[in-house]
Amino acid sequence: MSPPDALPRIHRHTLGELEITRIVELDEPFLAPHQMFAEATPEALAPHLEWLLPKALCPVTGKLILPIQTYVIRTPHHVALVDTCIGNHKSLAGFKRWANREDDTWLRRLAAAGISPEQVDYVFCTHLHLDHCGWHTRLENGRWVPTFPNARYLFAAEEFAYAESRARAGEDPVFAENVLPVMEAGRGVLVAQDFVLDDTLWLESTPGHTPGHVSVHLQSRQLHGVVTGDLIHSPLQCHHPEWNFRHDENPALASLTRRAFLERHADAATLILASHFPSPSIGRFVRKHQAFEYRYLEP
Numbered sequence: 261m262s263p264p265d266a267l268p269r270i271h272r273h274t275l276g277e278l279e280i281t282r283i284v285e286l287d288e289p290f291l292a293p294h295q296m297f298a299e300a301t302p303e304a305l306a307p308h309l310e311w312l313l314p315k316a317l318c319p320v321t322g323k324l325i326l327p328i329q330t331y332v333i334r335t336p337h338h339v340a341l342v343d344t345c346i347g348n349h350k351s352l353a354g355f356k357r358w359a360n361r362e363d364d365t366w367l368r369r370l371a372a373a374g375i376s377p378e379q380v381d382y383v384f385c386t387h388l389h390l391d392h393c394g395w396h397t398r399l400e401n402g403r404w405v406p407t408f409p410n411a412r413y414l415f416a417a418e419e420f421a422y423a424e425s426r427a428r429a430g431e432d433p434v435f436a437e438n439v440l441p442v443m444e445a446g447r448g449v450l451v452a453q454d455f456v457l458d459d460t461l462w463l464e465s466t467p468g469h470t471p472g473h474v475s476v477h478l479q480s481r482q483l484h485g486v487v488t489g490d491l492i493h494s495p496l497q498c499h500h501p502e503w504n505f506r507h508d509e510n511p512a513l514a515s516l517t518r519r520a521f522l523e524r525h526a527d528a529a530t531l532i533l534a535s536h537f538p539s540p541s542i543g544r545f546v547r548k549h550q551a552f553e554y555r556y557l558e559p
């Protein structure tokens with residue numbers, strides 16, 4: 261039986277001729293603010309509590325609420341996914357909380373949004389961390405196989421090389437479980453960090469969280485949006501672009517990239533499809549004092 265909340269976690273928007281659907285895998289308290297951002301002391305958080313509580317900061321656990329989700333982009337020509345969450349049966353050496361999941365809610369939500377795995381044409385990936393490429397593969401008779409048998413999986417070459425080096429160092433099973441089986445099945449393509457698929461979808465290099473991190477741009481009829489990936493994790497970082505997430509691998513570069521991204525897209529009024537901002541996640545950056553704030557598209 262499906263849990264009763266399985267179907268409502270689908271959220272649709274349009275951008276010109278593009279249809280954007282958020283498919284949420286998990287949406288729950290993640291870590292206490294100071295565990296994510298060293299600077300997030302009670303004093304630093306105090307001015308933000310009014311808007312953080314209760315949707316972005318759980319009043320019970322005191323943890324920041326953070327969705328793990330996929331953006332599905334339907335163009336007139338393609339069905340594309342951006343990131344594929346955690347997935348099932350993954351060993352996730354560094355983060356046991358999400359290891360060995362057996363929960364097909366994400367797949368059922370995708371089906372409820374009218375998308376079968378066979379229909380997916382492209383799988384984009386902002387970076388190769390465990391919560392962004394899990395459903396790239398699934399376990400079938402003890403073997404990892406691509407979940408989307410007809411898709412081209414696009415990997416930024418620099419991110420691919422970095423993930424491969426971590427795997428060689430024995431640091432991370434993500435490459436072996438989520439990436440290598442896609443390459444071995446002939447479905448993976450290595451692309452530049454500024455790859456352009458067509459006039460509706462392209463990549464922008466946004467390094468710092470990982471070396472080959474990319475954001476995914478979409479455009480239709482002069483309307484423009486971008487899936488952030490993990491260059492920014494929380495709307496708190498709009499107010500404090502210098503706050504790095506503790507897993508930003510190059511903190512100095514991560515803050516430079518974040519500040520420049522906020523500047524650029526606040527000016528352009530770009531629709532922001534934030535990967536981990538609390539639901540409903542989609543909104544715009546707006547300038548405020550010397551920094552920014554986040555305005556959600558819907559309440």
Ligand SMILES: [Zn+2]
Nearest residue numbers: 389391392490
């Ligand atoms: Zn992430």
